[in-house]
Structure formats: structure tokens, C-alpha cells
Amino acid sequence: MTARDLLFGDLWDYAPAPESTNHIELKAQYGHFINGQFVEEGQPFETINPATEETLAQIHSADEAMVDRAVKAARAALEGPWGSMPASERAKYIFRIARLIQERARELAVIESMDGGKPIRESRDVDIPLVAAHFFYYAGWADKLEFAFPGARPRPVGVAGQIIPWNFPLLMAAWKIAPALACGNTIVIKPAETTPLTAMKLAEIIQDAGLPPGVVNIVNGAGATGAAIVDHPGTDKIAFTGSTEVGKIIQRSLAGTGKRLTLELGGKGANIIFDDAPLDQAIEGIVNGIFFNQGHVCCAGSRLLVQESIHDEVVRRLKHRMSTLRVGDPLDKNTDIGAINSREQLNKITELVQAGETEGATCFQPECNLPGKGFFFRPTVFTGVTQAHRIAQEEIFGPVLSVLTFRTPAEAIAKANNSEYGLSAGIWTDKGSKLFKVAGAIRAGVIWGNTYNKFDPSSPFGGYKESGFGREGGLHGLLPYLEVE
Numbered sequence: 001m002t003a004r005d006l007l008f009g010d011l012w013d014y015a016p017a018p019e020s021t022n023h024i025e026l027k028a029q030y031g032h033f034i035n036g037q038f039v040e041e042g043q044p045f046e047t048i049n050p051a052t053e054e055t056l057a058q059i060h061s062a063d064e065a066m067v068d069r070a071v072k073a074a075r076a077a078l079e080g081p082w083g084s085m086p087a088s089e090r091a092k093y094i095f096r097i098a099r100l101i102q103e104r105a106r107e108l109a110v111i112e113s114m115d116g117g118k119p120i121r122e123s124r125d126v127d128i129p130l131v132a133a134h135f136f137y138y139a140g141w142a143d144k145l146e147f148a149f150p151g152a153r154p155r156p157v158g159v160a161g162q163i164i165p166w167n168f169p170l171l172m173a174a175w176k177i178a179p180a181l182a183c184g185n186t187i188v189i190k191p192a193e194t195t196p197l198t199a200m201k202l203a204e205i206i207q208d209a210g211l212p213p214g215v216v217n218i219v220n221g222a223g224a225t226g227a228a229i230v231d232h233p234g235t236d237k238i239a240f241t242g243s244t245e246v247g248k249i250i251q252r253s254l255a256g257t258g259k260r261l262t263l264e265l266g267g268k269g270a271n272i273i274f275d276d277a278p279l280d281q282a283i284e285g286i287v288n289g290i291f292f293n294q295g296h297v298c299c300a301g302s303r304l305l306v307q308e309s310i311h312d313e314v315v316r317r318l319k320h321r322m323s324t325l326r327v328g329d330p331l332d333k334n335t336d337i338g339a340i341n342s343r344e345q346l347n348k349i350t351e352l353v354q355a356g357e358t359e360g361a362t363c364f365q366p367e368c369n370l371p372g373k374g375f376f377f378r379p380t381v382f383t384g385v386t387q388a389h390r391i392a393q394e395e396i397f398g399p400v401l402s403v404l405t406f407r408t409p410a411e412a413i414a415k416a417n418n419s420e421y422g423l424s425a426g427i428w429t430d431k432g433s434k435l436f437k438v439a440g441a442i443r444a445g446v447i448w449g450n451t452y453n454k455f456d457p458s459s460p461f462g463g464y465k466e467s468g469f470g471r472e473g474g475l476h477g478l479l480p481y482l483e484v485e
């Protein structure tokens, strides 16, 4: 037994450090935010806390008529004050939204963790700061579009229909809303049905910022509400982030309509560790790559490609590191891995992990107690995975890592590219030249060098192949919301 392996049981453990929720005000029910007003109409459904299974609020679902109201409000705002407003004035509203988000950051972080299950450490230190940063960044572009695209006479596309997923609820709303506003569009956006609450808080912020009515409209509901936005003849552009399956449905229904479309879909990112990599940093990068946000990350590094000569050492260190991860209450500041977002997602993860075992890969999970209630899953790593295994090909969207090996850079590149997806990759090596050479050969929209899951509003994000098309973030992220000549 080495000193590192000394076991103290729970005698040497963190005391609970729960973030307080007594400053949170949630209404019993939420509807929609249309034309600057809250509207509580439509079939109700519940949004729950996935860590406790308790109901947080009743949410109303928007039907086609409600979506029609929202689209008409957006059109009127486009043809009204918003459309004729000087860009420098438009920027002020976006700055104001960013400032109000910062002021209410703590409240937003707590609600994000309660509704979605992510650890408060992440919602507080990653999600919400990035939300504010995104609004600040695009506020800066609003009156500089002609410098971004010189001579191209950039104009707004019109009414943008936006549909977002549940893994980064407020951040995905920011990624959609901020560039659309900067470019002068108006918006109808739908949050995911399991995580509507921070979007409703954003509606309050938008109201407080004094944004003209109808510029941002938020409708709640599930797939049928999303489809009503997609199919409404009054939306000029659709921006969707979610599953590849739904992305394909949307692309089919838009075929021939002339509407603009951007899709940010699934991924099966390769995180490649060369034998000259700084191993301690790489282990942290692997952990961050797959266990950040319970692995509910489209760009997660869910396929670990390790050079064969260091495989055993990497796996040994990784297992040791995994055994230090704390799974549990998302509101506890010590928690590393929070709750799985829904029972449905937990079932999907469980099913794919069973498939991994049935297909012959070796599963490791550290010992850890899971809370009695709520949806939780232990951090999991599979070794002995082959490229044919489902766990090497399908997106699990959970805290599950598949380890494969390679011997040469060429083999690493071939394996990284052996995926129907092409969203992200990570490369760990001491040699800059190797890093750039390999990055150039991998077909993925975002490639991190000696780091993973780093986000910045100025950096474009998006995919190839079945991960979708179009870019969000940076100057590239303006283009989907502009007509240019």
C-alpha cells in the first residue's frame, strides 16, 4: 500500500457545503413571454429537480396558435421600432442584458443547477459567466457589422426561430439570442422542456432591460412546439441545437422553403493522448472532457485515444483520479458530478453502458454512494473498446468514457475521423508541430490543444458531418443572422 492509497473512509471527507436557495423566487407556474408580456396559457407540464425528483413549477405548453402569436409579435417588432433603431442603440440593450445577468448571476446559477442537475460549481463558474460574456461580446459587434463584412451591406435575416437543448439551458439561449439581436433580428425561442426556468428568468431580465416588446419572445413546450416554430411560414431562419435525429427532421421539413438553417447536433469527440503528453495535465483534461456537466456535452471527449505505450499508465492514473470525484447534490459546492438531467436520459445511458458490457468491453466505476432519490450515474470508463462497439460510435451523453489505443499519429487520425460526427477533438502532446499537423488532419469543428472544453465567445463553434453546420460564436457566428451581398 502506498501513501496515496491510505484509506480514511468518511473520517477524512468534506463537510457538506450546500449553496443556499432561500434567495430564489420561483412562481408556481410559468407560461410564455410574448410581446413583452408573460402569458400563462396552454397544457401544463411539470419541470422537476432531477436531483430530488421534486416539482419546481408547472409550465404551460405553447400550441400552434401561441407560436403564431409569438411569431407575429416578432414580425411587428422587426417592422417597428427595433428594425429602424440605430445599431449603436441596439447595442445598449444587449449591454444592459449582459449587466443584468451579472447582477443576478447567483440566482441564475442556483436555478440552473436546480432545474438541470449540473453542479453549482459549474453553473456558477462556467455557465453564467459565459452567458454574460456572450452578451457583452455580441453587444460590441452590433454597430460594427459593416467592418466585419466590408462592402457586403449586412442586413438582418428577419424573424429567427431558435430551439435549444437542456444541457446548457441559459448558455445556449445566450448563444442564440445575443448574435441574433446584434444583427438586428427578432426572435422566437423555445427552451428544452426539462429546463425552462432560467429562460423565464431571462425573460424578466429582458423586460427589466426595456427591450421593445416582441423583439425576444420565449415559448415553452416539447417537440411539437419546436416543430410549430420550424414550420411557421413567418420564421425566416431556424437555429437548432439538439440531437442529430431531430436535426434531420428539421432539415427535411425546411427543404424547399428557402429558410436559412443552422444545426448544432451530436458529437463523439476524440481526445488523443500521445506518449509525449504532459500526463498529469492530460488526466485532468480527460476528466474535464468527459465528466464536465455529467458528460451532457455535445463536444465531450467521449472517445479517449491513447498511444499504446502509455495506455496502462494513463488508465491507472485515470482510475485513481476518478475515485476522487464526488457524485451527488448539485447544489453542494464540493460536488464534481451532479444529477443526470432526466429519467429518460438516465435510461439511455444505462442502456448503452449495458451494451458496452455485452459487447465485451471492460467497465470500471469507482465506488461511491449515490443519493437515494434523483437521477445519478457513476463516472464510468470502458477499456478494451474496439471501433465497432456501440460505445465507440454512438453518443452516450453521459459520464461514460470509451478508451481505444493507437500506435502512430496516422492511426490516431484515422480513428479520430472514424465517426459519423465531427464536432470536437483534443490533442495532447509536447510537440507543437505534431499538434498542428494532427489538428489539420482531423475533421472536427473545434480542436483543443493540451486542454479541453474551453469556451470563449470570440471563438467559433460548430460541426462537420452529422454534427451539423453553421458556426456560433466569434465573427463567424454573425453570418447566420445576416444577409450579406
Ligand code: ADP
Binding pocket: 163, 164, 165, 166, 190, 191, 192, 193, 221, 222, 223, 224, 225, 226, 227, 228, 230, 241, 242, 243, 244, 246, 247, 249, 250
Ligand atoms: P436532446 O437529445 O438534447 O433531448 P432533442 O433534439 O430531443 O435533443 O431536443 C432538443 C430540442 O429540440 C428541445 O428543445 C426539444 O423540445 C426540441 N425538439 C424535439 N423534437 C422536435 C421537433 N420535431 N421539431 C422541433 N424541435 C424539436
